[in-house]
Amino acid sequence: MTRKLVFSLLLIIGMLIGMATPALAVSDSILIFGEKLNDSQRQEVRSKLGISKDGAQQEVDVTGEDYASFINGNPNANMYSSALIKLENNGEGLVVNIVTPENITKVTSEMYENALLTAGAEDVTVDIVSPIAVTGHSALTGIYKAYDVEGAELDKERMELANDELEVATDLAENEDVSEEDVSTLLTEIKQMIADQNPVTREEVEQIVSEQLSKLEINLSEQDRQRLIDLFDRMRELDIDFGKVKDQLKQIADNVANKAEELGLDQGFWEKVAAFIGDIFNALGNFFKNLFN
Numbered sequence: 001m002t003r004k005l006v007f008s009l010l011l012i013i014g015m016l017i018g019m020a021t022p023a024l025a026v027s028d029s030i031l032i033f034g035e036k037l038n039d040s041q042r043q044e045v046r047s048k049l050g051i052s053k054d055g056a057q058q059e060v061d062v063t064g065e066d067y068a069s070f071i072n073g074n075p076n077a078n079m080y081s082s083a084l085i086k087l088e089n090n091g092e093g094l095v096v097n098i099v100t101p102e103n104i105t106k107v108t109s110e111m112y113e114n115a116l117l118t119a120g121a122e123d124v125t126v127d128i129v130s131p132i133a134v135t136g137h138s139a140l141t142g143i144y145k146a147y148d149v150e151g152a153e154l155d156k157e158r159m160e161l162a163n164d165e166l167e168v169a170t171d172l173a174e175n176e177d178v179s180e181e182d183v184s185t186l187l188t189e190i191k192q193m194i195a196d197q198n199p200v201t202r203e204e205v206e207q208i209v210s211e212q213l214s215k216l217e218i219n220l221s222e223q224d225r226q227r228l229i230d231l232f233d234r235m236r237e238l239d240i241d242f243g244k245v246k247d248q249l250k251q252i253a254d255n256v257a258n259k260a261e262e263l264g265l266d267q268g269f270w271e272k273v274a275a276f277i278g279d280i281f282n283a284l285g286n287f288f289k290n291l292f293n
Contacts, residue, residue: 028056028086028087029056029057029058029084029085029086030057030058030059030060030084030085030086030146030149030150031045031046031049031051031057031058031059031060031082031083031084031085032060032061032062032082032083032084032085032142032143032145032146033045033059033060033061033062033082034061034062034078034079034080034081034082034130034138034142035061035062035063035064035079036078036079036080037080037082037131041131041132042082044131045082045129045130045131048099048100048129048131049084049099049127049129051084057084058149060145060146060149061079062079062138062141062142062145063079064076064077064078064079066079066141066144066145067079067138067141070141070144070145070148070156070159071140071141071144071156071159071160071163072160073141073163077138079138079141079142080130080131080132080134080138081104081128081129081130081134081136081137081138081139081142082128082129082130082139082142083126083127083128083129083139083142083143083146084126084127084129085124085125085126085142085143085146086124086125086126087123087124087146087147087150087152088123088124088125089123090123091123092123092125093122093123093247093248093251094113094116094117094121094122094123094124094125094248095113095124095125095126096109096110096112096113096116096126096128097109097125097126097127097128098112098128098136099127099128099129100128100129100130100131102133103129103130103131103132103133103134104128104130104134104135104136104139105133105134105135105136106135106136106137106170106173107135107136107137107139107166107169107170108180108184109128109255110180110184110188110252110255110256110259111166111169111170111180111183111184111187112126112128112136112139112140112166113248113252114165114169114184114187114188114191114252115140115162115163115165115166115169116140116143116162117191117242117245117248117249118158118161118162118165118235118240119140119144119154119155119158119159119161119162120154120155120158120159121143121147121154122245122248124143126143135170137163137166137167137170140159140162140163140166141163144159155238157238158238158240161231161234161235161238164231164234165187165231168227168228168231169183169184169187171224171227172186172220172224172228175220175224177219178218178220179260181256181259181260182216182218184252184256185216185253185256185257186212186213186216186218186228188249188252188253188256189212189215189216189253190208190209190212190228190232191235191242191249192242192246192249192250192253193208193211193212194208194232194235194236194242195241195242195243195246195249198243199236200236202229202233202236205229205232205233205236206229206233208232209225209228209229209232210225213225213228
């Protein structure tokens, strides 16, 4: 099953659910627009999110200059990805929803969540939208911009590292033998091992990476393997405490496992989808039948 086919199917299911489910009101939120979006595209973003221009959310643009300021990116970069961000109370956890998966071509929600934990974002809900096809990398900068607007400071080195992590993750997922689910599981498992073992040398980091690659039966080129080791050794040097977000890491791992099982990636996948869609139409039919009886 191709990724585009799965995304198209999920989009249809989402539209069907949206027909029967009222949109929730948004408050205390920041909508970050990619600066290159025109007025029509901005309205499309609001529509996808189920909000209005006059809603409770604050609206701010993220620019190429922000990209350079936060993570030393190209100040001339074209910014299209948009995100609705709500900073939650302590303990609420980190949730990333990709509202337009058909237009976010490289980054998965679990990749975003992993990167944001690296950056130091813990209690936030993020809905990511793009009206055109983009890789999705620039959405991280938009999230950082929201934190900045709210006066919640994130460490610059950790933000840069998180961006590099996202680059590594999407590059690894382009390997035909490594799925997006494999990559997200690998990153999460390595972080969990770092939290458990607290490595103090590069050699210890290398051992953790090697063990997880072997455990998950993932074969990488020596160059990609070294990129992973370099990435996690930088995390060690920054002394990032993944121990305090172990519950969040476990949730990411569980989400990836559930997604892999559901999208199947098993032979009964299409039967499950057909039954699910049938249940939706049956429920709608019963609703209207009862309405007029």
